[in-house]
Amino acid sequence: MNPITMNKYKLIIMTDDKQVVLERILQVTRYRGFLINGMTAQVNTGNNIATIELLVSSDRPISLLIDQINKLVDIKSVAVDNSSSQRCSA
Amino acid sequence: MxxxxxxxxxxxxxxxxxxxxxxxxxxxxxxxxxxxxxxxxxxxxxxxxxxxxxxxxxxxxxxxxxxxxxxxxxxxxxxxxxxxxxxxxxxxxxxxxxxxxxxxxxxxxxxxxxxxxxxxxxxxxxxxxxxxxxxxxxxxxxxxxxxxxxxxxxxxxxxxxxxxxxxxxAAVEQTFTKVASLKNKVKLPLADITKALDLLTHAKKPILYVGGGVGMANAIDEVRSFAETTGLPSVSTLKGLGALNPDDENYLGMLGMHGTKVANLAVHDCDLLIAVGARFDDRVTGKLDQFAPDAKVIHFDIDTAEINKRRIADAPILGDLKENLPLLTMSLDIQDWQTQVRQMKENCAWRYDHPGERIFAPAVLKEVSDLMPENTCVTTDVGQHQMWAAQHMNFDDPSNFLTSGSMGTMGFGLPAAIGAQISRPHDTVIVVSGDGSIMMNVQELATIKRYQIPVKIILIDNAKLGMVRQWQDLFFDGRLSETDLSDNPDFVMLATSFDIKAKQITQKSEVTAAIKEMLDHDGAYLLQVKIDAKDNVWPLVPPNSANNEMMESA
Structure with missing residues (x-):
């Protein structure tokens, strides 16, 4: 992967706040070929839904990662925040 | 309790x-x-x-x-x-x-x-x-x-x-929760049926490419009906073997690295690929950008993440195959293509007229396939014997051919056969293994002894890690590295020590009687089949090559 030309994306992930869900997301992200550039996570204690914002970069299409994260059992939704995603040019 | x-x-x-x-x-x-x-x-x-x-x-x-x-x-x-x-x-x-x-x-x-x-x-x-x-x-x-x-x-x-x-x-009280219905609940929105119908009706050279998902979806009847009604020439992945009727005249066998010549040539030449429960694995595609280079793709799958993962689908159809396959089941006007492919199939038929007295493993496995009782379940380990089994044995259901497909795990065959035999006590279960693989979980012979599990073990023995040896010969200038197993144990003695009847054969003339003796034996049996260490699996698509560039000899 060439970090200069990689696309950067911001993912908004909504998930049930279950055991190791954050580890699962990070493991899938790494395994599928995406670098993690930043992350925020918070849990709504009222409904036990966590919102995770993940900044990632990769040469690979973001749809590949979205589909794989979506397969995780506890995930409710995955969306790309287009306003924050960009393609970096050299 | x-x-x-x-x-x-x-x-x-x-x-x-x-x-x-x-x-x-x-x-x-x-x-x-x-x-x-x-x-x-x-x-x-x-x-x-x-x-x-x-x-x-x-x-x-x-x-x-x-x-x-x-x-x-x-x-x-x-x-x-x-x-x-x-x-x-x-x-x-x-x-x-x-x-x-x-x-x-x-x-x-x-x-x-x-x-x-x-x-x-x-x-x-x-x-x-x-x-x-x-x-x-x-x-x-x-x-x-x-x-x-x-x-x-x-x-x-x-x-x-x-x-x-x-x-x-910890003490606990069971609440006797009603078991929820465990049928497939996945409903997926993406189904481009109209586009798929358009592609299918306009294709001149379409191919049906069937994978392990068909068996997993229990959609064998549906895929066979689809193949029969459309008359599509068809190919199978390793894990899809058994899903299609092996006697169908339009069925071309396995595709990919050790696929049949006709399957690989037909797929390379096709203008439409209908992938059903298959995922364009690298062992199937060879060099990805040269796989079926002129084909549009209809892709049936249950897993969203498989769509467009390795090959863009022109018409993705997500969901249950049992429901979706009938939507495209129709007769097609592809007689010229069928004729062309059947002619290729005839020209590429397997040959078993191997010279000399040494045993030819493909012929042994073909004969086992012909002689084994109906509904026999075959498991394999991983390596040359696995590819020969996939090429030369016929299966009428994917649940009758258990092989480690994606992981390619040596040591799979023997314990998988034990599980298969316990689940189906009235069916014959045969392990096709190699002298490398069998040693990876050889301790399970003790499980066979303890529970008197009557599995039949065909040990294809070349005293080598045969597939690695083949690659070293072909792609590493013959520099053999850690592939010699000539100091293996005496497998007949080993099996006998677990109360498993065993026999070694070395000559072609012994093959038929030995297979019959093994199949007729009531209990577990190990048949050690000594073969030439130089025998290779053909055809072979070399690494990073297109499937139409297969090698047929060294």
Missing amino acids: NDSKPLTGGGLLFKILEQHGVEHIFGYPGGAIMPIYDALVDSNVQHFLCRHEQGASFSAVGYARASGKVGVCMATSGPGATNLITGLADALADSIPVVAITGQVPTAAMGSDAFQETDIFGLSLACTKHSFQVTDIADLEKVLHKAFAIALEGRQGPVLVDIPKDIQI
């Missing part, structure tokens, strides 16, 4: 297994799972003691694949749990429903580097579809039901449930 004893977590486990129809499980006891093994004594579930936890996980995989049920295995914490991992990774890669139960050190000791403590929950992330660690006895029942549901739902896979020792001992 003794009514005077209160129900414990361990007892609850077996009640729930019984509720899910589990009759047989595979495992190995140890310190952190002793309360579960204590509860086993009072349960109606029959446990098979394997001689290594990896054997237990592969037997669970074989059981699941042969029967269509969930396979269940269990092991203690630490090394017991880590020994399950290869089997679980294999089940994940081939989408096999397995539930694995592991004992764990007590919750108070977790995280203290306790004796036989390992973070199997963490380790499970990359080798299971999902996993649980139960830290509150109140959660155990719900978690176990969910484990079965997840294993079976959508694209099937392995689920691990890690149960600390104090949870196994």
Whole structure:
């Protein structure tokens, strides 16, 4: 992967706040070929839904990662925040 | 269960297994799972003691694949749990429903580097579809039901449930939760049927490309009806073998690295590829950008993540094959293409007229295939013998050919056959193995002896790690590195020491009688078939080459 030309994306992930869900997301992200550039996570204690914002970069299409994260059992939704995603040019 | 004893977590486990129809499980006891093994004594579930936890996980995989049920295995914490991992990774890669139960050190000791403590929950992330660690006895029942549901739902896979020792001992009341319907609940929106119909009706040279998803979806009738009505020339992946009728005149056999010449040439030449429960694996495609380079793609799958992963689909159709395949089942006007492909098939037929007296493994496996009883289940290990079995044996159902497809795990065949035989006691079960692979889980011969499991083992023996040796000869200038196994044990003596009848053959003239003797024998049998160490698997698509560039000899 060439970090200069990689696309950067911001993912908004909504998930049930279950055991190791954050580890699962990070493991899938790494395994599928995406670098993690930043992350925020918070849990709504009222409904036990966590919102995770993940900044990632990769040469690979973001749809590949979205589909794989979506397969995780506890995930409710995955969306790309287009306003924050960009393609970096050299 | 003794009514005077209160129900414990361990007892609850077996009640729930019984509720899910589990009759047989595979495992190995140890310190952190002793309360579960204590509860086993009072349960109606029959446990098979394997001689290594990896054997237990592969037997669970074989059981699941042969029967269509969930396979269940269990092991203690630490090394017991880590020994399950290869089997679980294999089940994940081939989408096999397995539930694995592991004992764990007590919750108070977790995280203290306790004796036989390992973070199997963490380790499970990359080798299971999902996993649980139960830290509150109140959660155990719900978690176990969910484990079965997840294993079976959508694209099937392995689920691990890690149960600390104090949870196994804790008193609990079963709420007798009604088991939710476990049928496939996945509803997916993406289905470009109109586009697919347009592509199908306008294609001049379409090919049906069938994978393991057909068997997993129990859609064999639907795919055969589709193949028959459309008259599509068809090819199969390794794991798809058995889904299509091998006697169909339009069926061209396996495609890919060791696929048939006609399958690879027809796919390379086609203008439409209808992928059904297949995922464009690298062993299928060869050089990806030259795979079916002129073809549009209709892709049926249950898993959204497989669509456009390796090949863009012009018409993706997500969801249950049983519902979706009939939507495209129609007659097509492709007679010219059929004629062309059938002619190619005739020109590329296998030949078994091998010169000399040395035994030719493809001919042996062809003869076994012709002589074995109906509904025989064949398992394989991994290597040359595996590819010869895939090429030269015929299967009428994917549940009759169990092979480690995606992971390519040596050591799969013997324990998988044990699981298959236990699930189908009235069917013949044959392991096709090699002299490298058999040693990877050879301790399971003791399981065969203990339970008198009548599996037939055909050991294709070239005293080599044959497939690696073949690649070293072809692609590494013949520099042989660590592929010589000429100091293997005496396999006949080894089998005999486990009360398994065994015989070695070295000449072609011995083959037919030996196969018949093996098949007629009531109990377990090992037939050691000595072959020439220089025999190669052909055809072979070299690495990073297009499938039409296959080699047919050295």
